[in-house]
Amino acid sequence: MSDCIFCKIIDGSIPSVKIYEDENVYAFMDVAPLTKGHTLLVPKQHVKDLFDMPEEVARNLYAVAPKIANAIKSAFNPAGMNTVNNNGAFAGQTVFHYHLHFIPRYDETDGLG
Ligand code: 5GP
Numbered sequence: 001m002s003d004c005i006f007c008k009i010i011d012g013s014i015p016s017v018k019i020y021e022d023e024n025v026y027a028f029m030d031v032a033p034l035t036k037g038h039t040l041l042v043p044k045q046h047v048k049d050l051f052d053m054p055e056e057v058a059r060n061l062y063a064v065a066p067k068i069a070n071a072i073k074s075a076f077n078p079a080g081m082n083t084v085n086n087n088g089a090f091a092g093q094t095v096f097h098y099h100l101h102f103i104p105r106y107d108e109t110d111g112l113g
């Protein structure tokens with residue numbers, strides 16, 4: 001989609017810090033990280049949200065989630081990790097290309113309570 005920020009990140013016309021890429025998905029650092037290592041995993045196919053996601057896109061995306069989580073764990077050594085996905089503006093979605101947040105958690109000083 002021509003006016004989608006994450007489609008532009010996937011096609012390289014907006015720069016990003018890549019964590020992982022294969023033919024179906026792209027993972028990159030969040031530009032405004034909630035904690036150190038905050039990463040987003042997106043399908044390369046433009047899918048608005050979980051409600052619109054074909055099963056095959058979900059299979060390909062969630063299949064790599066453990067790999068992404070472990071790569072972040074190795075790089076940043078967090079104490080734990082939240083994975084979060086907001087669907088719809090009311091639920092806090094601000095970019096309407098599906099993305100799964102990986103938010104490493106450190107300790108009570110990481111600011112997320
Ligand atoms: P949402 O609120 O939709 O769940 O999350 C959108 C996320 O995308 C936010 O955490 C925000 O910081 C991130 N984001 C928005 N624009 C960009 C961008 O241009 N580059 C990167 N790397 N992240 C972005």
Ligand code: ZN
Nearest residue numbers: 004007046097
């Ligand atoms: Zn898109």
